[in-house]
Amino acid sequence: MAAHRNALRITLVATVAWGGPALAAESVGPSFSCAGVETGSIERMVCSDADLSALDRKLAGVYGEAAGKAANEHPPTLKAEQRGWIKGRNDCWKADDRRACVEEQYRLRIAELQAKYRLVPSIGPVRFACDGQAANELTTTFFETDPPTMIAERGDAVSLMVGQPAASGARYQGRNESFWEHQGEARVTWGYGAPEMTCRKAP
Structure with a gap:
């Protein structure tokens, strides 16, 4: 009887500590339901x-x-982009x-x-004057993501860039x-096949 009570107490402690069997299952699975997911997918x-x-969570x-x-994005692109991302992940x-x-796609x-x-x-915005022309300006903002990212703007064009390994800088x-x-x-290249520009931080 004492052994039974001890076993029951241990079970209750484990259930409280992990939030119960149902909560434990939810905390380790992805955000979507795995029921009926195709084998090998x-x-x-x-x-x-x-x-x-x-x-995924x-x-x-x-x-x-x-x-x-x-919520007020026009045109509403987030959902469409996410559907495209899921297709890319599955590829x-x-x-x-x-x-x-798959891991890289998520990150x-x-x-x-x-x-x-x-x-x-x-960090930013940080402005750069390119090729010695103040009018030829590049505006950059750096984000503390993993991997690091930056958003660069030049005129009406915007580019999201991802940090790469570098020996310096x-x-x-x-x-x-x-x-x-x-x-x-x-050193900046802006567009496919475009010549490299030299840009310096604007005062």
Whole structure:
């Protein structure tokens, strides 16, 4: 009888500590339901991997914050972009290392949303005059995301760039833009095939 009471007490303590069986299950799975998820799919990989599930839950939280800020967005692009991102994530089945591909997709999407919707601390705006022309200005804002990101604006064009490894200075790469700053001077490429510009911090 005493052994039974001790076992019951241990069970109750464990249940309280972990929030109960149902809560424990919710805390380790992804933000979506794994019921009926196809075997061998990317979703099944996320469901069966604790770290990927945690990234999925984090993305869901960040997406919720972004949706609050995008309520008056015109045109409303957030939902469409997220559907496109899910398709891109699921295309990781084509990758040689599927898990690494999925993890990278999550980290980049989280960082992108945090930067685009200003959900994390930032430094800037920092202005650069390019090729010695004050009118040829580049405005940059740097975000404390993981990986680091920056948003650069030049005229009416905007580019989100992601931090890259660099032996010195800070290097960022966008779709068709690149930025490498070292000691107040930046080498910038803006657009596919465009010549490199030399930009210096504006006073």
